[in-house]
Amino acid sequence: MESFRIVHYLNQFFGQLGGETAAGAPPQIKPGAIGSGRVLQNELGNGFEIVATALCGDNCFADAPEATADELVGLIAEFRPQLVIAGPAFNSGRYGQSCGMLCAALQDRLGVPAITGMHEENPGVDQFRRRVLIVRTGATARSMAEALRSLAALARRIAAGDAIDRPAEAGCFPHGMKRPVVRDKTAAQRAIDMLLHKLAGQPFATEVSVPRFDRVAPVKLATALSAANVALVTDGGLVVKGNPDRMPNGYCDRFTTIPIGGLERFTTDLVEAHHGGYDTQFVNQDLNRLVPLDAMRELEREGAIGHLHETVYATAGLGMSLTNARKIGREIGARLRNEGVQAVILTST
Amino acid sequence: MGIATAQVCSMRQVATMVGSPRIVTGRSVLHPVGDPGLDLDAERALRRRILLDALKALGSNGTRDAA
Numbered sequence: 001m002e003s004f005r006i007v008h009y010l011n012q013f014f015g016q017l018g019g020e021t022a023a024g025a026p027p028q029i030k031p032g033a034i035g036s037g038r039v040l041q042n043e044l045g046n047g048f049e050i051v052a053t054a055l056c057g058d059n060c061f062a063d064a065p066e067a068t069a070d071e072l073v074g075l076i077a078e079f080r081p082q083l084v085i086a087g088p089a090f091n092s093g094r095y096g097q098s099c100g101m102l103c104a105a106l107q108d109r110l111g112v113p114a115i116t117g118m119h120e121e122n123p124g125v126d127q128f129r130r131r132v133l134i135v136r137t138g139a140t141a142r143s144m145a146e147a148l149r150s151l152a153a154l155a156r157r158i159a160a161g162d163a164i165d166r167p168a169e170a171g172c173f174p175h176g177m178k179r180p181v182v183r184d185k186t187a188a189q190r191a192i193d194m195l196l197h198k199l200a201g202q203p204f205a206t207e208v209s210v211p212r213f214d215r216v217a218p219v220k221l222a223t224a225l226s227a228a229n230v231a232l233v234t235d236g237g238l239v240v241k242g243n244p245d246r247m248p249n250g251y252c253d254r255f256t257t258i259p260i261g262g263l264e265r266f267t268t269d270l271v272e273a274h275h276g277g278y279d280t281q282f283v284n285q286d287l288n289r290l291v292p293l294d295a296m297r298e299l300e301r302e303g304a305i306g307h308l309h310e311t312v313y314a315t316a317g318l319g320m321s322l323t324n325a326r327k328i329g330r331e332i333g334a335r336l337r338n339e340g341v342q343a344v345i346l347t348s349t
Numbered sequence: 350m351g352i353a354t355a356q357v358c359s360m361r362q363v364a365t366m367v368g369s370p371r372i373v374t375g376r377s378v379l380h381p382v383g384d385p386g387l388d389l390d391a392e393r394a395l396r397r398r399i400l401l402d403a404l405k406a407l408g409s410n411g412t413r414d415a416a
Contacts (some may be wrong), residue, residue, distance in 0.1 A: 218370035219351035221407055224367025230407075238383070282380045288396065295396045304404060336352055345383045345403045348358040 003049035004159045007076045008037040009086040009102055011095045014141075015055035025057035027068055029075040036144060040085065040311035043131050048159070050081040054102075058094040065097070069105040081112055083158055088147040089124060096124025103132040106249030113158050116149045120204060122172070129173040136171055150291040174209075196332075211322050220344055223306070228342040232311035233332060235317030236290045236349035237275025237282065241268075249276035250318030255328050261310040265294035277318030278349050291347055317348065355397060355406040357381050371406040375400060 007029075012022040015033050033050040038318055041050050043289065045286045051196035054076050061068045083192070084106050086099035095118045096118050117135035118125050125134055135149035135154055144277035150171050157164060168174040183190065197204035221228060236317060238258060239247050245256040258271060273280040273290055283290040300308045317325075355371040359381055364372045375381030379392040382396045 048391065138402065196413050213367045215368045216370060218410065219353045220410065222350060223351040225404055225408055228407075279377050282383070282385045285385065286383060289380040289385075289392075292396050292400055294380040295382070295393065295400050299400060299404070302362065304401075333352060337350075341352060343353040344355075345356075345400070345407070346354060346356045348356055348360070349378050349381055 003047055004080045005051050006048060006081060006155065007021075007052050007054060007079050007081040007084045008033060008040065008043070008050050009054045009076075009084060009099065010034065010037065011058075011061075011087075011089075011092075011098065012055065013089075015053065017055060017057070023057040023059040025055065026060055026327055027054070027056045027075060028073040029072075029079070030055045031114060031278055036148065038153060039145070040148045042139070043148050043180050045152075050156070051081065052076070056098065058092075058098060061098040062094045066305070067099050068098075069101050071313065072102055072108050073105050076106065076111055084112055084114040085151055085155060085156055086114060086116040088135065088137045088144070088151065089122060089149070090117075090137055090141060090143070091122050092118040093123055093266045096122035097127070100124040100128030100132055100134070104128060108132070115154055115172075118173075118246075123172050127266045129167075129177050133167055133170070134173045136173065157296040188274070213322075214326075225304055225305055225343070227306040229279050229307045229309055229340050229341075230296070230345065231311070231313070231336055231341045232291050232293070232296060233313045233316055233336075233344050233346045234348070236278075236347060237316035237318075238271055238287065238291050238312065238314040239274045239278070241272050243274050247274060247314075247316060249274045249316050250320075252315050252317075252328070253324045255313055255315040258312040258314060259310060260289045260293060260308070261267050263293065264285055264297050265292065274348065275318060277316070283349075290349070292345075296345075300312055305343075309336070309339065311339070317338055353407050355403040357403055371403075371409065373402045375399065389401055 012018055014036055017025045019135045029052050032054050037050050037053050048105045054072050078272050086103050089095040089099045099116040103116050105266055106114040116132045117137040119139045121138055135150045137143055164237040165168050196205045237249060239256055240258055247256045271287050288294045296308050299305055315328055355373055356364055356369045357375045359375040359378045361372050362373050368383050376384050384392050384395055401412045
């Protein structure tokens with residue numbers, strides 16, 4: 001019987017092309033297993049063959065992700081794999097991105113299953129876990145042996161025709177999909193079971209996954225407050241009167257800007273609050289109750305802060321998904337940084 | 350280099366839960382830095398006090414609530 005054909009993907013470092021200096025290496029493919037691929041081959045055992053190893057530098061991939069993935073898909077297709085294993089990428093950002101992207105492209109274009117491995121903090125996990133089976137690994141290559149064992153175990157299940165309906169039970173990050181199932185016990189009984197397990201210190205698995213929030217390390221103010229450029233930001237739905245940017249009043253995927261250059265205080269002819277999540281009547285009587293422009297001007301004059309930034313950034317924080325919240329936060333942060341802001345006071349409703 | 354932040358927030362448990370550093374308690378969800386129940390001078394004094402707390406928080410290392 002012919003062996004189950006596998007192509008392995010590695011970056012320049014694990015593929016033995018070189019370190020950072022080889023990070024620009026273009027897509028290429030070599031027959032057989034290379035480096036950690038040899039260990040993977042051993043783990044897979046008889047009946048499996050790593051027929052080729054595809055390689056690419058992390059920077060090359062990061063600079064032109066779509067084109068690079070396309071090129072690699074073409075190279076890999078020639079070896080007619082039944083499965084592609086990428087990485088593992090551990091906690092390496094660029095490598096994780098490349099592995100996830102390549103796996104997704106292979107599945108889309110060739111219909112070949114493709115799996116990879118990452119540490120839970122690799123940004124590639126959030127980006128690709130819905131589409132790609134990603135085995136949980138440690139943070140660094142020190143956990144290589146364990147990671148390769150997990151990948152080999154998953155590869156054997158896929159080769160045996162297992163559809164891996166529940167990625168979490170196969171040591172992978174869940175796809176995050178829900179589907180109806182019939183359970184023997186009612187929800188109340190299952191809840192009591194869980195509680196009893198919890199009280200007895202025994203393991204139990206929740207049926208409700210709670211979103212994981214970032215722990216953002218506080219940034220230390222780089223300059224004295226009296227020299228700092230301070231900006232005001234709000235999630236309370238402040239908009240320019242008439243809402244010319246057409247900001248939604250909830251479930252936002254964007255933010256708006258309000259210029260305050262030369263403005264001593266907010267007046268109701270200039271701005272308004274547009275937010276579907278709280279009663280806006282009090283802030284709409286006096287918008288300084290939402291974004292404290294008048295008081296900040298006073299403190300600016302007194303020298304308590306160096307300078308009040310001339311743009312207020314605002315969004316409406318109602319029913320906002322974590323994904324959108326992160327996106328909006330990143331965008332506002334990048335703008336403020338480019339504009340030379342060192343500190344922000346965020347007022348929340 | 351990041352940006353130092355302080356959040357004036359009335360639902361401080363929510364802010365704590367989502368990992369916000371430097372939380373200063375606002376007056377109300379409906380008017381975080383004001384109070385329509387106060388006369389204008391008292392309201393302005395309140396707003397100033399909350400902001401001074403927020404500025405103090407900005408100068409702190411952010412591992413504990415400043416206010």
